[in-house]
Amino acid sequence: MRRIPRQASEPMRFTSLKLKSWKNFKEVDIPLAERVFIIGPNASGKSNFLEVFRFLHDLTTEGGGLAKAVSLREGMSKLRSLHATVNSAVEITVGMKEPSGATWKYQLVFDTPSTTSTDVLIKVETVERDGNTLLTRPSRDDEADPDRLRQTAIEQVAANKDFRQVAELFRSIRFMNLVPQLIREGQSSPQQFPGQDPLGRDLLEQIRQCKRGLRSSRLKAIERVLRSVVPNFEELRLETDSRGRPHLAVGFKHWRTNAVRQRESQFSDGTLRLIAMLWALQEDAGPLLLEEPEWSLHTGILERLAAFIARMQREGSGRQVFITTHSERVLADAGIAPEELLLILPARRGGSEIQPAARYPVVEKAMRSGLTAAEAAQPLTRVETMRLFGEPA
Template sequence: MWITRLKLKNWRNFKQIDIALWDRVYLIGPNASGKSNLLDVFRFLRDIAKTSGGGLQKAVKDRHGITKLRCLQARTDPEVAIEVALAESLDSAAPKWTYAIGFKSEGKGPQRLLLNYERVSHQGQIVLNRPDADDQADPARLTQTHLEQINANAGFRPIAEFFASVTYLHLVPQLLKYGDAIGGKRLDDDPFGQGFLERIARCTPRTRDARLKRIQTALQVAVPQFKELRFVKDEVNGHPHLEAFYEHWRPSAGWQREEQFSDGTLRLLALLWSLLDGDSLLLLEEPELSLNEALVEKIPLLLDRLQRQARHQRQILLSTHSEALLRNPGIDGRGILRLEPEKEGTRIVEPDEAEQRMMETGLSAAEVLLPKARPARLDQWALFK
């Protein structure tokens, strides 16, 4: 399933947006323009829909409450609204599903977070339209979405499952390497560190071995002297680990554990794993980090080739600052969304006709669009005079 359209109102730094999404979406823009906030919409829907520990209240609470979530520019309208359209294929004119919610603080008494509405349509037919008579009789029902309730979402279970299986990846190598030393609280389905190893551990041995084998082949090309990759469980405490074997090192050096991998190796490994893992929407935060430019340049082709295998067909949204990542003149300009911060919140701009025509001449997105994603007045930038 593909998300073909996204509408937001008062979501973080987006006051009002309505955008079309393709199978590959590249988000570009200056720092703090809202790239991660945009990816967070889909994590938010996942947090509502996931079967364990999900729900609207928790999803909002994890984001430090509605006052932090709501767009600062939303002065008179307190409602936050999200609407997505989903289709079976990107070519289909009409969406198969739409899901829309609006919610706000109660505005009195205990200031509960309440749904203003929740609507689902399937092939143009309304499947759910809240608040309904039950909600009016018992407003406490409006603290929960039907999306998060198994016994209420039967009529639109496919989209609940789709949202619940959205994958987000932003591996921070240091969290994985120094996980034990840092300690502290871990996030649910932690996308940043140790959770990554657990995700690998949860996989059935057969699938895991098959995936690691493919990743090993890829790493042998990308990482000099890299030879073998294997998954092990610590004999003493049972913790999952990845181990690698390198050529030309002292023979006695043996297998290296993930804490000895380079940052780039770890990030690349996590990227490759996440591409092979699952078939739902995949969100990637700056996949270029720590990677050699020549590798980064290959990412769009890697994603496209993956797409050709039915088993791994999935929509991918990624944020990037990388010139190398957008250098391939084959990148479809329709998939590039530029975030432009303005006084009234961030705007999302698709390539216009002139820009598309520039790319038709063989210019790459890096040449045509990336310069526009630079912060204005940077030529005057300096810390010291």
């Protein structure tokens, strides 16, 4: 399969998601904000939720495609929900919006042809722009040659011409689960494209490759955040060592005059993770998936993380961000709106359901009247109190 070429197109974002039979979600139908926090008890499906977007990425990335995206997840039997009717097809439908206001919808339904088969075939694939259908499958060609149903149109450069923006959006999705140790080692992993390593190994290289003016304005924005949380912090810079390798260097106010500035090898795990996150948030790139960013962050930073994320979105290009979190402190920010918070709760007939907090009248009212997400919604995700609050409206 050929690589989908990059082209200048307006950045888009996701506005809604529908799922059927996806892992532990039997059914999902929700709007999506520009900044989304996903909370829920352990093993409730937070990672499975992010996995939907990783799947869309894998559909459209080089060397990807439907068969690959399914096999990376160990086949249909692992993907389809154990809570759905036996052998029901998996459906993913996403709504999207361009900054110009144009709306898009992409729908994909796929299944195995029989219970014993490992083949994955498309049952439905449709694309709409502003309500006009641009693609409907199965098409006549598909009926004449059913093997065509092994490949989505979105993954084929020859077939996605009319909706390349959608393919681009999917391909631009990035998952991040930063490992400070690997950022320190700074080796880029050979299989990844720049900015594609979920563990953050290519951070320094990415910062170096960024155009000078843009790089310094992004580093300045990070500097402002760090100044507000790290005592005596003064300056963040990119430096190159004698072997030409990039490094991050920080300087402190009132520092002993003969002391060397600190480089990334001396940063705490939390500082490195925070810098990497703040950099990524400002990138002119697609939706960012952050898995439990609280890990190793200082508690003083956690309480301001939601605000930092919003600030970086404003200073950067407004990259959409999906954040799973366990941390009450991250949610102790009154700036989080009920539509930005997705609650995962056990579903009545097994598995989980996910709903925006705005759909729970009690939670929504509490948040609108000034309670934080932590105060208003998190008690709900404790299994024992969950149903006291009733069903979503």
